[in-house]
Structure formats: structure tokens, C-alpha cells
Amino acid sequence: MKTRMTEMFGLDVPIFAFSHCRDVVVEATRAGGMGVLGTTRVTPEQLEMELKWIDDHTDGRPYALDLALPQKMGEVHMLHERETTLPPEHVAFVDRILRDAGIPELPAHEREQLAEYASGYRLTAQGGMELIEVALRHPQIKLVVSALGIAPKEMIDLLHAKGLKVGALIGSAKHAKNQVDAGIDVLIAQGMEAGAHSGSITSMVLWPQIVDAAAPVPVLAAGGIGRGRQMAAALALGCEGVWCGSIWLGTRESELSPDMKERFFAAGSEDAIQRRVFTGKQCRMLRSAFTDAWDAPGAPTPLPMPQQGLLVTEARARIERARRKEYMGYYVGQIVGDMKEETSTKGVIYDMLTEYSDAVEKLQQQMEAE
Amino acid sequence: MKTRMTEMFGLDVPIFAFSHCRDVVVEATRAGGMGVLGTTRVTPEQLEMELKWIDDHTDGRPYALDLALPQKMGEVHMLHERETTLPPEHVAFVDRILRDAGIPELPAHEREQLAEYASGYRLTAQGGMELIEVALRHPQIKLVVSALGIAPKEMIDLLHAKGLKVGALIGSAKHAKNQVDAGIDVLIAQGMEAGAHSGSITSMVLWPQIVDAAAPVPVLAAGGIGRGRQMAAALALGCEGVWCGSIWLGTRESELSPDMKERFFAAGSEDAIQRRVFTGKQCRMLRSAFTDAWDAPGAPTPLPMPQQGLLVTEARARIERARRKEYMGYYVGQIVGDMKEETSTKGVIYDMLTEYSDAVEKLQQQMEAE
Incomplete structure (x- = not known):
């Protein structure tokens, strides 16, 4: 098949697979789509290792990098400063x-490791440029996406100078013009049903609005896509490809623990709720005893980003370590209701293309019939 | 074109136009779709008049009736009992x-008229059967839809005995099986972006789930549809037609006041919010100074249905009469963001079909291209 996305990047199919897991990126890329490595909280050294591994397994095919680089992160603190820099009632609430729930503390050395890892909360444009420099040493990377807001101008200019394309996620047509003016090559229109940070407008309404507002810049559809009928719908709505995230979480290549996968497979779409509990920004995640506690009467209002992440990072690690499934959560979109058992990345793409093709043929027959 | 819906009802196009306004019903029916008259708070005598008028203008074409018949309405009171049957703090809050806002009382005679009209809140299965009896005297009616829950068995049996089809609106795949078991002929799958009462799952995710759960019962797509690309998406997702409501509110045939239309044309999709303020059940409506007051700190929690409706009915009438636009609201879906100027029912259908056809052709070209 052919869309402006397959042409722009030389893909077989316009399926973009966002994942923090390099195995998903590799499998999607090998299947003719475009793997997109998400890089929250990664050092340049770690990124170099990841990209090297992807290069070694993808036979020269194109893939992409997604940088969560907010332009402003506000005041940033280290995890060990949690007790001194956050409101005491919030700290006490999470501890309670x-x-x-009887969930034990982390062993001291794990707490230290986490504190080091969580220092990646220091995401800045400067830090982003260091990651970009690593990326530029890997010529299979053809696209860099800014997940939060408009990428810094020097970053866009540098990427363009090196022949890469730049993309950005948006959740409202209002933001299309600013991105287009900034020189973005691809917009990813993300509906409210998407996992992680998402807005209030649903994919069905949002995608055509952004397609029209961004024209002639091509648009990828994100939010609510896990199968071929949804891919056909995205293209019918004017998008030039699909950007999927949640659906890979249920694959064997996924980074999630078996416990977390099991909870996803048992969940319905209504269990993927929008809350500010994990990051301080509105985010879609699996409902749990932990999110329920924040919904109960008398619970405090979540802090802004990045304080809320600082507040709950260790709590989430303690819950994971204690394997207290009912308290465990993770970012996921409403298509979690369609995820019922472990799949493979390749299998998802194959099924998606088969169903997409059937859907388009049926549409054609319906239209032509008298 | 041809789907199981055009075949079931002998339509030219599988577009169902829900409206409380008989002019919209007539125009949509004449254009080859199926007008659906919504009948909240109507007496049998009023309904007889409406249906007679529709019959007289539709040349024998099929149309439909939508009954908002909840199976249980809880305790019902008359408008003049508002002060004595509702919590005093709620009554005082609305009055405040x-x-x-300096919005005056209604003149005494208008208040009396409203009280009489609002007595229609006494919606019951018995009341519904009286309306069905009226409908059965109008043989162009081929479909009766139950908007809230499963229709009473005797109603379904009676309609089937007379050769009519029965439909029902649902917002979750969980409800599909019960409806299918009850003998429903058509399900309307309504995503959260829809105006008026809506659930939490978006159209993109919900429609294919209900299509699969209800098979072989055909499904109409509702929520987020105002244009042809959305119609193509609905059919791609496996639906057999589309059910639109909000889009007709911006037509010249619409029942809305010019003031209210003007507010719609100025609104963005994010201004269509889900609240319990109008009816006591979660409903999508235009944000206003009135809904903002209920969102402010210290505002009471809305009452359950039907008490909340009893609480705010007169307030809404006072706001309308005073033409205080910033306080005015009405049920509308997220596609309000695409409604920019007054249209016509016929024009909307014509544009929808043109864009749908273009979208399907483009899909076909994309799939076949190498």
C-alpha cells in the first residue's frame, strides 16, 4: 500500500509502533512499519546502546525516536529531596x-538505584540535544518526534540539516498551526482514548480537524487504534498512517511484567481512565486501588508536573516489587478492552493489515452496490 | 449504496437523523435517509399532530420514532413541588x-405553562405504550428506538407483531448481549463524544466492540459523526450506517434559538463537556456560566435523575427567556467544533455523501498502490 507516510520514509505499511521496548521497535521495523523508540529518562550512554542494538537487528530499515522533551519542566528535584520539597500532606497521603495496604519499603540499594534512575526527570532542551547527537550517529533514524509541545528551534534546524524529518504529538487542532509554522514535517493527532498524556477530544472528531488544520502537512492517527478496522477508519478520516502504542504492551516483546499484562488482559475499556495521579498532567492509565485512593473523598489534588511524578515514583516501584497486582498501574489507552491474551508484534501487524484490507474491500462493495 | 440498513428499511443512504424537530425528520427522510423523531415529554395528542405532519410531507417514505423511556424513573414530582421535595441547599444554590446573574423570574403564566409541560417528566412504560399506540396508526414508521435501556418486553412484542423493527442505544459492549437476547433488531452504538447522555468509551474503540458483541445484529454508529469522512470511518469499523444528532442543531430546520446556534458556531470541541447538571445522568452539553457554577469549589453534587431535571428546568427556561447567552446551554456532541454557520439538513446530507464517496475512493487507491 501507499500513503504519503510510506513514501516519505520508504515503508511497506504506514504503521508506526511507539514503544519503550527495543524489541517492539525492531519487530515493527522488520515487518515493514516504523518502530519508534520512546526515550523517557534515558542517558546518552544508554541510548547509544539501545540504538546500536536496534541497528544490528533491522537490516538498514528506517526507524524513529520519540523524545519526551517538555519545553518547561518547572522546578526539578531529586528523588531523595522528596520529603523536603513536596507538601507534607501529599507525602503523608501516599505513605498512608x-x-x-501493607506494602513494604524498598531495600536500601534498590531505593538508591531508583533515585539514580529517577534523576532522568531532569529533562531539558539541553539534555534533549545530547540525545539528538547520539541519534545522529545512527543513520537509520529518519524521524524524531517531540512528544510534549513544540521542539526547540535549534533542534528542528539541526535535524533538518541532517536530512531527518521532525514530528510532534498534538491533541487539539488549535496547536496545529504553531507546529506547522515551526517547520514540523509530520503531526501525530492523538485522541483522548490514547494511553498516557492525552487531551479531551476523541479521535473520531479530532483527526479530521487536525488533518484540515495542518494541510498540507501529513497527519498520523493516534489513540484507539489496535486493529485493522481502526486503521481503515484512520485513513478514511484523512490520516496518512497510524501511530499505535498501547497495543504493543500486550505482546511478548513488551517491557511489562507478566503481572501487569495479566491485569491488562482482564480489563475493559472503561478501566483505562484519565487521571493526573502518575505525572501531574492528565494521563490515561489503568484504574487500580492506587488511583481509587486518589478518587476517594478527602484525597488531595495531584501536584503539577514534575512534582507529582517525584511524589509517586517510589510508591509505584514499591507496589511493583511487592507484586500487589490490585495496586499496579500503567499507562494504557481504551483499546486495553480488546487485549485479551499475549500476542506478538508481528502478529498484531499481520492481523491489522488483513482486517484493514477486508474493511476497505467491504467499503468499496457497499459504495458500488445499487 | 447498500448496507444491511438500507436493505432493512428500503433507504437510499444509511443515514439516520435524530431530532426533536419534525422539519429535520422530514428533510432527512426526503433525502433518502431515515429521520428519527425524538419524543421526550410529549403527550399522545401532541405526538399524533407531529406524526400527521411528517406523514404529509414525506411521500410514503419510512421514518422512525425514538422514545426516551427509562425503565425506572424513581420518584417523580411536579415542578410546583420543587421547593418541597428537593434538598433545600440544592434549591438555594440554583436560585443563587x-x-x-440578575436573571429575572418567569412571568406567572409562563411559569404555569412550563409546569404543565414539565409534567412530561412522568415518563413510564405505561406512558410509552400510549405513544406506541399512536405510532402504530402511522404505517410509515418502520423503527422504534428505546434511548435508555432495554424496552419493555410487551412493547417489543407488539412492535414485532405489527412488522416494525426495534432499536436501542447502548454505550458499552457489555449491554449488547442483553439487548440481543431481548430481540432488538438494530443496536445504536453511541460513543462518549456524543451529545446528551453518553458513556465513557469513545466511538473509535466502542463501535467495533459492539459490532462484534452484537453480531449478527446490525449496528449503527453514533457519536462524533457530522461529515462524510466520519461516515466512511463508521462503515470501516463495521457499522451498517450512521446515527447523527448534534449536526442537525446547526441547520435552519433546527429547533434551537438563534442565540443558542450562535453559541454553538463559536464553540470548540473542548467546549462540549460531560456533566450531570441538566438531568442527573452523565450528559454531554455546551459549557456555560451555568455549568461552570456547578464546577466551582463548594458547589453541591448534582441530584440523581429525575430530581436534577426538576431542579434546573425552570432555571434553564429563565436563562433562555432573559437571552443571557453566556448562561445558555444545550446538549451537543464534540462535533460542535465543526459547526461554524447555519446549514440545511439536505446540504449536510449531500456534503456527507460527497465526502464519504471521496474518502472510500482514496482508501481504495491507497490500498491498491504499490
Whole structure:
């Protein structure tokens, strides 16, 4: 098949597979789509290792990098400063949830490791440029996406100078013009049903609005896509390809623990709720005893980003370590309701293309019939 | 074109136009689709008049009737009992909003008229059967839809015995099986972006789930549809037609006041919010100073249905009469963001079919291209 996305990047199919897991990126890329490596909280050294591994397994095919680089992150603190820099009632509230649930502290060395890892919260444009420099040493990378807001101008200019394309996620047509003016080559229109940070407008309404507002810049559809009928719908709505995230979480290549996958397979679409509990920004995640605690009467209002992440990072690690499934959560979109058992990345793409093709043929027959 | 819906009802196009306005019903029916008259708070005598008028203008074509017949309405009271049957703090809160805004009382005779009209809140299965009896005297009616829950068995049996089809609106795949078991002929799958009462799952995710759960019962797509690309998406997702409501509110045939239309044309999709303010159940409506007052700190939680409706009915009438636009609201879906100027029902259908046809042709070209 052919869309402006397959042409722009030389893909067989216009399926973009966003994942923090390099195995998903590799499998999607090998299947003729475009793997997109998400790089929240990664050092340049770690990124170099990841990209090397992807290069070694993808036979020269194109893939992409997604940088969560907010332009402003506000005041940033280290995890060990949690008790001194956050409101005491918030700290006490989270501690009480865990104490009431009988979830133990982390062993000291794991707490230290986490503190080091969580220092990646220091995401800045400067840090982003260091990652870009690593990316530029890997010529299979053809696209860099800014997940939060407009990428810094020097970053866009540098990428363009090196022949890469730049993309950006948006959740409202209002933001299309600014992105287009900034020189973005591809917009990813993300509906509210998407996992992780998402807005209030649903894919069905949002995608054509962004397609029209961004024209002639091509648009990828994100939010609510896990199968071929949804891919056909995205193209019918004027998008030039699909950008999927949640659906890979249920594959064997996924980075999630078996416990977390099991919870996803048991969940319905209504269990993927929008809350500010994990990051301080509105985010779609699996409902859990932890999110329920924040919904209960008397619970405090979540802090802004990045303070809320600082507040709950260790709590989430303690819950994971204790394997307290009912408290475990993760970012996921409403298509979690369609995820019922472990799949493979290749299998998802194959099924998606088969169903897409059937859907388009049926549409054609319906239209031609008298 | 041809789908199982055009075949079931002998339509030219599988577009169902829900409206409380008989002019919209007539125009949509004449254009080859199926007008659906919504009948909240109508007496049998009023309904007889409406249907007679529709019959007289539709040349024998099929149309439909939508009954908002909840199976249980809880305790029902008359408007003049508002002060004595509702919590005093709720009554005082609404009165204060209006007083602070300087919105005057209704003249005595208008208040009486409203009280009489609002007595239609006494919606029951018995009342529904009286309306069905009226409908059965109008043989152009080929479909009766139950908007809230499963229709009473005797109603379904009676309609089937007379050769009519029965439909039902649902917002979750969980409800599909019960409806199918009850003998429903058509399901209307309504995504959260829809105007009026809506659930939490978006159209993109919900429609294919209901199509699969209801098979072989055909499904109409509702929520987020106002143009042809969305119609193509609905059919790609496996639906057999589309059910639109909000889009007709911006037509010249619409029942809305010019003031209210003007507010719609100025609104973005993010201004169509889900609240319990109008009816006590989660409903999508235009954001206003009135809904903002209920979102402010210290505002009471809305009452359950039907008490909340009893609480705010007169307030809404006072706001309308005073033409205080910033306080005016109405049920509308997220496609309000695409409604920019007054259109016509016929024009909307014509544009929808043109864009649908273009979208399907483009899909076919994309799939076949190498």
C-alpha cells in the first residue's frame, strides 16, 4: 500500500509502533512499519546502546525516536529531596496508602538505584540535544518526534540539516498551526482514548480537524487504534498512517511484567481512565486501588508536573516489587478492552493489515452496490 | 449504496437523523435517509399532530420514532413541588446562581405553562405504550428506538407483531448481549463524544466492540459523526450506517434559538463537556456560566435523575427567556467544533455523501498502490 507516510520514509505499511521496548521497535521495523523508540529518562550512554542494538537487528530499515522533551519542566528535584520539597500532606497521603495496604519499603540499594534512575526527570532542551547527537550517529533514524509541545528551534534546524524529518504529538487542532509554522514535517493527532498524556477530544472528531488544520502537512492517527478496522477508519478520516502504542504492551516483546499484562488482559475499556495521579498532567492509565485512593473523598489534588511524578515514583516501584497486582498501574489507552491474551508484534501487524484490507474491500462493495 | 440498513428499511443512504424537530425528520427522510423523531415529554395528542405532519410531507417514505423511556424513573414530582421535595441547599444554590446573574423570574403564566409541560417528566412504560399506540396508526414508521435501556418486553412484542423493527442505544459492549437476547433488531452504538447522555468509551474503540458483541445484529454508529469522512470511518469499523444528532442543531430546520446556534458556531470541541447538571445522568452539553457554577469549589453534587431535571428546568427556561447567552446551554456532541454557520439538513446530507464517496475512493487507491 501507499500513503504519503510510506513514501516519505520508504515503508511497506504506514504503521508506526511507539514503544519503550527495543524489541517492539525492531519487530515493527522488520515487518515493514516504523518502530519508534520512546526515550523517557534515558542517558546518552544508554541510548547509544539501545540504538546500536536496534541497528544490528533491522537490516538498514528506517526507524524513529520519540523524545519526551517538555519545553518547561518547572522546578526539578531529586528523588531523595522528596520529603523536603513536596507538601507534607501529599507525602503523608501516599505513605498512608502504602502503609494501609501493607506494602513494604524498598531495600536500601534498590531505593538508591531508583533515585539514580529517577534523576532522568531532569529533562531539558539541553539534555534533549545530547540525545539528538547520539541519534545522529545512527543513520537509520529518519524521524524524531517531540512528544510534549513544540521542539526547540535549534533542534528542528539541526535535524533538518541532517536530512531527518521532525514530528510532534498534538491533541487539539488549535496547536496545529504553531507546529506547522515551526517547520514540523509530520503531526501525530492523538485522541483522548490514547494511553498516557492525552487531551479531551476523541479521535473520531479530532483527526479530521487536525488533518484540515495542518494541510498540507501529513497527519498520523493516534489513540484507539489496535486493529485493522481502526486503521481503515484512520485513513478514511484523512490520516496518512497510524501511530499505535498501547497495543504493543500486550505482546511478548513488551517491557511489562507478566503481572501487569495479566491485569491488562482482564480489563475493559472503561478501566483505562484519565487521571493526573502518575505525572501531574492528565494521563490515561489503568484504574487500580492506587488511583481509587486518589478518587476517594478527602484525597488531595495531584501536584503539577514534575512534582507529582517525584511524589509517586517510589510508591509505584514499591507496589511493583511487592507484586500487589490490585495496586499496579500503567499507562494504557481504551483499546486495553480488546487485549485479551499475549500476542506478538508481528502478529498484531499481520492481523491489522488483513482486517484493514477486508474493511476497505467491504467499503468499496457497499459504495458500488445499487 | 447498500448496507444491511438500507436493505432493512428500503433507504437510499444509511443515514439516520435524530431530532426533536419534525422539519429535520422530514428533510432527512426526503433525502433518502431515515429521520428519527425524538419524543421526550410529549403527550399522545401532541405526538399524533407531529406524526400527521411528517406523514404529509414525506411521500410514503419510512421514518422512525425514538422514545426516551427509562425503565425506572424513581420518584417523580411536579415542578410546583420543587421547593418541597428537593434538598433545600440544592434549591438555594440554583436560585443563587440566577440571582447573582440578575436573571429575572418567569412571568406567572409562563411559569404555569412550563409546569404543565414539565409534567412530561412522568415518563413510564405505561406512558410509552400510549405513544406506541399512536405510532402504530402511522404505517410509515418502520423503527422504534428505546434511548435508555432495554424496552419493555410487551412493547417489543407488539412492535414485532405489527412488522416494525426495534432499536436501542447502548454505550458499552457489555449491554449488547442483553439487548440481543431481548430481540432488538438494530443496536445504536453511541460513543462518549456524543451529545446528551453518553458513556465513557469513545466511538473509535466502542463501535467495533459492539459490532462484534452484537453480531449478527446490525449496528449503527453514533457519536462524533457530522461529515462524510466520519461516515466512511463508521462503515470501516463495521457499522451498517450512521446515527447523527448534534449536526442537525446547526441547520435552519433546527429547533434551537438563534442565540443558542450562535453559541454553538463559536464553540470548540473542548467546549462540549460531560456533566450531570441538566438531568442527573452523565450528559454531554455546551459549557456555560451555568455549568461552570456547578464546577466551582463548594458547589453541591448534582441530584440523581429525575430530581436534577426538576431542579434546573425552570432555571434553564429563565436563562433562555432573559437571552443571557453566556448562561445558555444545550446538549451537543464534540462535533460542535465543526459547526461554524447555519446549514440545511439536505446540504449536510449531500456534503456527507460527497465526502464519504471521496474518502472510500482514496482508501481504495491507497490500498491498491504499490
